[in-house]
């Protein structure tokens with residue numbers, strides 16, 4: 001049991017690994033929410049605690065069951081992001097294998113937390129039948145309107161299009177080891193929700209509304225049994241009828257020893273122009289190479305992601321990629337010279353860079369691939385769709401209807 005404090009609410013609560021568990025009276029999906037993977041982000045934990053209390057008190061009829069899992073308990077207790085290593089960058093297959101073979105050193109708090117979370121998850125997956133939905137609740141160092149971070153698989157897209165919340169696709173291409181990418185690579189619907197600034201009271205409210213919407217969208221509770229319209233409108237008001245889908249184009253990764261400071265005053269999603277000075281690195285100005293929007297500017301001591309640049313993903317692209325992925329257009333690629341399947345699994349391609357330069361990154365994205373450069377001559381691209389557990393979700397109502405654009409989207413020209 002650890003005591004954690006919320007500056008936003010000026011309140012302390014005692015929590016354990018399991019923030020809460022609620023079992024419905026009917027069979028249904030299993031929803032797993034994480035809060036506080038970063039210890040300086042207690043808003044998600046406080047919100048989940050509140051929702052679990054309401055579920056008990058109000059006796060809301062529920063199908064399936066729901067778990068709330070706390071993240072870095074050591075860091076939550078100490079009010080810091082992590083001890084030595086970011087718990088949201090440790091979820092790689094190599095790291096997890098290592099956790100099991102060489103148990104973490106007693107000093108290595110972050111890995112100890114990871115192993116405990118891993119075992120908790122494994123138990124749930126062993127006990128429950130699914131389908132499973134995973135949600136990771138976060139907050140940011142700078143002021144922001146709420147947004148979703150979504151690995152770009154069709155299952156994830158279809159599910160997340162239900163929310164009246166901005167969506168950032170493709171973060172998995174820039175970050176190694178986020179928890180939700182690891183789970184998504186195992187084929188489950190899983191994504192992150194960033195509710196606002198760490199200490200803003202609205203971040204807790206946004207997390208509560210997001211949790212109720214998630215339960216309705218996954219078919220756990222009926223919208224008439226919760227204040228659905230209030231929660232929907234609360235989040236919808238932050239979207240302000242603006243464009244909904246964005247893609248990451250650039251990350252300023254802070255090198256070891258680099259002295260980096262973001263220029264003051266940037267807010268998330270702020271428009272920037274080519275040539276604009278964004279940050280200072282080792283005494284020199286960091287200039288934007290293209291226009292777009294600044295995303296997750298770093299205004300805290302810990303972390304090595306300086307800032308991202310994002311651009312709108314046109315709705316036409318979203319539609320086109322749905323079609324191209326459905327007809328498995330990617331199977332044409334290995335007929336071209338310089339492109340080969342890596343194995344019979346046909347989930348990854350190795351592309352000669354001389355050939356790759358004829359294709360833009362967006363082209364591979366359209367076909368459902370994430371890319372990673374491996375050496376000076378080749379590129380490995382991995383299909384995001386192959387692992388998807390399509391069967392598990394085939395009866396979910398959000399997956400049955402044909403992919404359509406949300407009622408809250410608009411085609412207003414901004415950039």
Ligand SMILES: [Zn+2]
Pocket residue numbers: 037038041138139
């Ligand atoms: Zn976080």
